[in-house]
Amino acid sequence: MTLEPFQERIRDAAARGVALRLRGGGTKDFYGNEPRGEMLDTRAYAGIVSYEPTELVITARCGTPLSEVERILEENGQCLPFEPPHFGAGATFGGCVASGLSGPRRASAGALRDFVLGARIVDGRGRALGFGGQVMKNVAGYDVSRLLAGSLGTLGLIAEASLKVLPRPAAERSLRLEMPQERALEAMQRWAAQPLPISATAWHDGELLVRLSGPAAGVRAAAGKIGGEPLEQAPWAAIREHTHPFFAAPPLWRLAVSTVAPPLPLPGAQLLEWGGALRWLAGAGDGAAVREAAQRAGGHATLFRAREKSGGAFAPLGPAAMRLHRGLKAVFDPAGILNPGRLYAEL
C-alpha cells in the first residue's frame, strides 16, 4: 500500500488550484465549518501498521476504522485513554486524529494530542513527510505531529499516526450524587485537588455522575470518600457519543473554560464534563453572548452542532495568532487546497 495515489491527487489539485475535501467515514462532517471541495476519500488507505502491547504504541493508517483500533487494543487489555468520540459508525483513525477530539476521560488522562507520538502526512504539495516516531520521548525537530492533531486536515492529509496507548483500568465504578450545579463544581474542584482516581465527571439537571477507574483497592477507597449511590448502567458512552438526549436539541455549543469558572448564566440547558472545564450548552445560544461568556470564564466557545454556522464554528483568533496560522498554512499547503475554510475562513 503506497501513498502515491494521495500524492498524485493532491499534486494535481494543487496544480489546478482546486479545493479538496479530505474525508474518512464522514462521521464528523458536522464539525467545524462547512466542508467543501472535491472529495478525497481516505478509507482505502487502511490497516494497523504495527502494534506491540509492551511498547505501548499503536501505529495505524488513516482509513482504519476507529472501532477496529479499539477492538485490537481491548483484546490486549489496553485502550486509547482519551476516549475519542466516534459520532457514528465508520469513524476512522485519521479522522480521530484530525479532529483532535477527546471524550470523558480527558480531564484525568489527557487529550488526544497528548498521546500523539508521530505521524506521516502528505502535505499540500503532495510530499510524503514523517514526523515524530513510535517512541515515548522524542524531541528531534519541531513537534509537527502534535500540531496536526485537531488541524482538521487543513495542513496535510494525515496518512498514518502513532499513538501512545495504556492498560485498561483494572476496576471501574460509577457513582451518582444529587446536587445543584454550583455545589457540583465545588465538589469536583475539591476532589481534583486530592489524589483520587476520578476518570470522568458529568453534571446535568441536578445530577452529578462520577466515574472512578484504576486499581481495585484505590477505586473502592475513593468510592467511600465520594459517597452517593452506585450506578450500574452509567451513561458514559451516551455522553461520549452524544446519543444522550441532552445533545438532541440544536444548536449545541461547546464551551471550554477554566475549571474554577462559576456557573455560566446562559439561556438553554447545560451539561458539564471534565470537572467543569467543559460545558455543553444545548437548545439556545446567541453566538456573541456565548462567546463572550466563555471568554470571561477564561476559555472559548465552539459552535459544535448547528444548522447554520455563518459566524464561524470556532472562536476567532487574535491578529498575531492568525498571522502565525496563515504562515503555517502557507508552509504546509501553499496552494490552499486542503479542507479550505474548515477551521477558519482564512485558512
Place this chain on the structure above:
Amino acid sequence: MGSRLSVVSALRAFLPARAVLHEEEDTRPYECDGLTAYRQLPMVVALPETEEQVQRVLQACAALGVPVVPRGAGTGLSGGALPTGDGVLLSMAKFMRVLRLDPRAGIAVVQPGVRNAAISEAAAPFGLFYAPDPSSQIACTIGGNVSENSGGVHCLKYGLTLHNVLRLRGYTIEGEPIDLGAEAPDAPGYDLLALAVGSEGMLMVVTEVTVKLLPLPQCARVIMASFDDVEKAGEAVAAVIAAGIIPAGLEMMDRPATHAVEQFVAAGYDLQAAAILLCESDGTAEEVDDEIARMKAVLSQAGATRMTVSRDEPERLRFWSGRKAAFPAVGRISPDYYCMDGTIPRKRLGEVLRFIAAMEKKYALRCPNVFHAGDGNLHPLILFDANDAEQLHRTELFAAEVLEKCVEVGGTITGEHGVGVEKINQMCVQFRPDELELFQSIKRVFDARGLLNPGKAVPTLARCAEYGRLRGRGGVAAAHPDLPRF
C-alpha cells in the same frame, strides 16, 4: 549587523548598566551551557527584569539584525544555549517569581527563570506538585524545560513538559507578543503550544509559563531489583508493562553506572548485579501495597536475583538519589563525560546495548549506561578527557555512531535533551531533506530572518550534504570544524 558598541548603546537606552555585560570577564560565565565541550563568548549579555525589557531587547536586536540566544540556568546538555559571537545572550535568570498559584484550579503561573524544583516546593503546602522532574531539577529552570520539552524519571506515568504546560506567553524575535494555549482545555486553532514546547528557543522567547499541578500521591515506594544480565532486566521492563502496570518510575542502571554512583552517594545499590531496576509505585497506601506486590511477582518471574522495597521515605529518596546523581557521579570517576540521549523501542534494548559495548572496544572508551527504561530513553555516558583532543574526537565518533544506531532501530537521536548544536548532524540522518526544509519554513513563520537562536536544532541542507560526504569517508566528528572546542 550591529557592532558591539551599537548593541550596547541600544540596550543601555532602557536597561541599567549592570544588566548589559560586554567585558570578557563578565561574559565568560555565559560561554557555554551544560555541554562544556562547546564554548563561545557572546558579544553582549542582556539581563532584563521585566517583560517589557525583554520585548525591547528583542526589538532592538531585530532592528540591528543581531542574533539573540535565550538562556535559562544553562544546564542544558545539547548546547542549546551556546552563544553566538556576534549576538546577544538573553539571560532570563532574573525572572524568578511564582506569579500565581491557584490550588483550586490546580495551576501555577510562573516566570521562566523559576527553578523546576521550586514549583513543587511552592505547591507542596497545598498538597500539590509539578510532575516533570529532570535530574537537574534543583538547578534547571521551567523556561529551559519548555524549550527542551524536558522529561524526568517519572514521565512514563506523568508525561513530559508538553503534557504539563497549559499556556505560554512570550515574544517573537520582532518583539510581537504571543500567547499560546490557555487554562481552559483545547485552545482554538492549531496547537501552537505543542509546536513551541521543545522548539529549543528558536520560535519565541517565553516570559510566562502556566503549568498544571497534580495532587501529591499519598505514598510512594520503590523496588530495587537486581539482574545478572542487562538484557534480562530489559525483558523484565516489558513484562511489567505487559502485566498492565504503568510504574510511576522505571529506571535501569548497568554495573559500571551503579559502581560510579555508589562511590559518590552510597545509595545502597547491589554492586554485584549486572543491572539494577528501580521500579516505583505511587498512590494511596492500599494501591501501592497492591501494585508493589504485583510488580515484585512480575520481576521475580522475569529473573530478578534480589529485590529490596523501600521501607520509608528516606530510603526511597536514597534509592533515587543514586539515579539522580548519576551524571555528577560519573563526573567524579572521569575528567569529562559525554551524555547521549537516544530513545529506542524498548524491544531493541539488547541489540543497542551490545552495539554500545562494541563501540567501547572500538573507540577504547568506557561507557556506563543509565536508562529511563520505561520509556526507552537511553543515557549512555562516554567517559573521556577533554584536554586530550584525540579522545574528544573518538568520543564524538562514538556518540554519533550510537545516535545513528538509535535511528536505525526506529528510535530518535534525542529523547529529552534536545538537538542544540550537539546532534545537529544526526538530524540529517533522522530526517529527509523535505522534512528539514519544512522545519526551516516553520522557523521562518516565527522568525523570518533567522535571528533567534540561529544555527541550532535544524541543520541546513548544505550542512547535511557536507555531513553525508564526511560519513561516506568515515570521518564523522570532523563535521564540527566551525565550532570552538575546549
